[in-house]
Amino acid sequence: MTLASQPASHGAATVTDPVRVMVVDDSVVIRGLIGRWIDADPALAVVATHRNGQLAVDDIERSNPDVVVLDIEMPVMDGMTALPLMLAKRRDLVVVMASTLTRRNAEISLKALSLGAQEYVPKPESSANVTTSVDFRRDLIDKVKSLGMRKRDRAAGIRRPMRAETAAGAAAAPAAARAATRPTGHTATFTLRPYASVKPRVLAIGSSTGGPQALQALFRDIGSSLREVPVLVTQHMPPTFTAILAEHISKAAMCPAAEATDGVLLKPGHIYVAPGGKHMVVEKTAAGVVARLNEDPPVNFCRPAVDPLFDSVAKAYGSATLAIVLTGMGSDGANGARAIAASGGSIIAQDEKSSVVWGMPGAAAHTGQCSDVLALSEIGPKITRILGGRR
Structure with missing residues (x-):
C-alpha cells in the first residue's frame, strides 16, 4: 500500500497501521524496486522516495516515516551527511543503511551505526543483481518490518507474545530449572538455571541486529578480564564487514581480535570472529581446541550462524562454557543454548529493554536454559565476576 501521495497524519500511529517507510537512493531503478517490495507487504507502506539526502531531510517532518532506507553514496547530500540531520528532526526515527x-x-x-543508524543491508553490486537477489529482498524487508514494528510496540508499551515454538521450548524446560524463576528487568518472569560450578575456559557470543554496537560496548567492559579464555564471536554479517568488526572489537577490548582462520589454535586473551559467509565451529585436537570454518548450508537463514558455534563449544568445553546471546532478529542461538545447558555450561541472554530487537535473546531466554537475563550494561560486569571465579 503506497501512502506517498498522502500527507502524514502526525497523530500517534496505532500498532495496526502499516509501518511507514521512506526510501532514499540516487538510482531510480533501486527506488522503484525497493518501493514495490515494500508495498507488496501489507504490514509496510511507502510514504516517500527521494534521490538524495537533502530532499529526504527536507521531507522528514511532512512524510513522518517510521523507517528510512538510506543509501550512502548520493549527489547533493550523501547518506552520512543526511543521517544526523534526520535524527535531529526525529529522534525515534529508525534508519537502515543500504550500500554496496x-x-x-x-x-x-x-x-553510521555508531551515529544512530539501527541496521545496515549490503546491496548487490549492480542493479541487475539487486533485481534478482532473493537474499537481499528478504534481508531488507525483514529488517524494515521488524525494526518498524519494534518502534511502534515500544511507543505503545506493547510486548509481543512469543512464537509458539519458543513457548513450547520454555514449557519443555526440566523441572529442576523451572523451580528457579525470578522476574528480570521490566519484561517478564523467566525460568533460570544455576550457573555452572566450574570456572569457564571459553566465552562464546552470538548476535545479529544491533550487535555491532552491543559488542563494542560489551568488550569495552570486559577486555581486561579476557586474559585466561579465548573468545568466539558469531555476528550475522557479510564478508568484508566481519573483518572490520574484528578491528573495532580489538580497539574496544584492547586485546587481539581477528577473523578466525581454519585450524587456528585458540589462545586465551584472543578474540576470534566468524568470517562472513562461513560457519565457525570448534574442534578438539591433540594440540588443543582449534577453530574450523565451513560453508555448510545456512542455519536459520544465516551463515555464519550462532547455533553451530554453540553446539560445537558445548561438545569441546562442556560445563566450562559461558555463552552470551545478544540483540538480534530470529531465534538463532536458542537451540545452541539448549546444547550448552545440556552439557552443564552457562548462558546469559540480553534483556528486552536494552536490545535493539529481542528476537535471539528472547528465544534463548524462553528456553528456560539461561542462568541470567540481563541488561547490556550488566552483562559485562557479570562476565568479569564469573571469569574471576566469582558469581
Whole structure:
C-alpha cells in the first residue's frame, strides 16, 4: 500500500497501521524496486522516495516515516551527511543503511551505526543483481518490518507474545530449572538455571541486529578480564564487514581480535570472529581446541550462524562454557543454548529493554536454559565476576 501521495497524519500511529517507510537512493531503478517490495507487504507502506539526502531531510517532518532506507553514496547530500540531520528532526526515527559491499562502504556503515543508524543491508553490486537477489529482498524487508514494528510496540508499551515454538521450548524446560524463576528487568518472569560450578575456559557470543554496537560496548567492559579464555564471536554479517568488526572489537577490548582462520589454535586473551559467509565451529585436537570454518548450508537463514558455534563449544568445553546471546532478529542461538545447558555450561541472554530487537535473546531466554537475563550494561560486569571465579 503506497501512502506517498498522502500527507502524514502526525497523530500517534496505532500498532495496526502499516509501518511507514521512506526510501532514499540516487538510482531510480533501486527506488522503484525497493518501493514495490515494500508495498507488496501489507504490514509496510511507502510514504516517500527521494534521490538524495537533502530532499529526504527536507521531507522528514511532512512524510513522518517510521523507517528510512538510506543509501550512502548520493549527489547533493550523501547518506552520512543526511543521517544526523534526520535524527535531529526525529529522534525515534529508525534508519537502515543500504550500500554496496565494499570495504569503504562497510567502514561507513559501521560508523553510521555508531551515529544512530539501527541496521545496515549490503546491496548487490549492480542493479541487475539487486533485481534478482532473493537474499537481499528478504534481508531488507525483514529488517524494515521488524525494526518498524519494534518502534511502534515500544511507543505503545506493547510486548509481543512469543512464537509458539519458543513457548513450547520454555514449557519443555526440566523441572529442576523451572523451580528457579525470578522476574528480570521490566519484561517478564523467566525460568533460570544455576550457573555452572566450574570456572569457564571459553566465552562464546552470538548476535545479529544491533550487535555491532552491543559488542563494542560489551568488550569495552570486559577486555581486561579476557586474559585466561579465548573468545568466539558469531555476528550475522557479510564478508568484508566481519573483518572490520574484528578491528573495532580489538580497539574496544584492547586485546587481539581477528577473523578466525581454519585450524587456528585458540589462545586465551584472543578474540576470534566468524568470517562472513562461513560457519565457525570448534574442534578438539591433540594440540588443543582449534577453530574450523565451513560453508555448510545456512542455519536459520544465516551463515555464519550462532547455533553451530554453540553446539560445537558445548561438545569441546562442556560445563566450562559461558555463552552470551545478544540483540538480534530470529531465534538463532536458542537451540545452541539448549546444547550448552545440556552439557552443564552457562548462558546469559540480553534483556528486552536494552536490545535493539529481542528476537535471539528472547528465544534463548524462553528456553528456560539461561542462568541470567540481563541488561547490556550488566552483562559485562557479570562476565568479569564469573571469569574471576566469582558469581
